[in-house]
Amino acid sequence: xxxxxxxxxxxxxxxxxxxxxxxxxxxxxxxxxxxxxxxxxxxxxxxxxxxxxxxxxxxxxxxxxxxxxxxxxxxx
Numbered sequence: 501x502x503x504x505x506x507x508x509x510x511x512x513x514x515x516x517x518x519x520x521x522x523x524x525x526x527x528x529x530x531x532x533x534x535x536x537x538x539x540x541x542x543x544x545x546x547x548x549x550x551x552x553x554x555x556x557x558x559x560x561x562x563x564x565x566x567x568x569x570x571x572x573x574x575x576x
Contacts, residue, residue, distance in 0.1 A: 541574065 506513055506522040513520050530539040542548075548569065 542571075 504524045504526065506518045506520050510518050512518070517524075528537075530537050532538065
């Protein structure tokens with residue numbers, strides 16, 4: 501995925517959730533509808549790994565991001 505930053509094309513940079521330093525990472529969506537990537541299959545032995553880094557140099561009130569995977573099982 502590509503991160504989106506606050507930008508004047510979305511409105512004033514003083515708007516909530518559009519500040520110059522605001523960062524948004526849209527979800528990965530798959531499907532057969534126009535504009536979505538086609539779904540793919542993973543085998544039962546496929547290993548997935550998510551790594552998260554954050555900087556705690558300055559006070560913050562927690563990290564609210566997590567990796568979430570939703571799947572549909574394919575039966576023979």
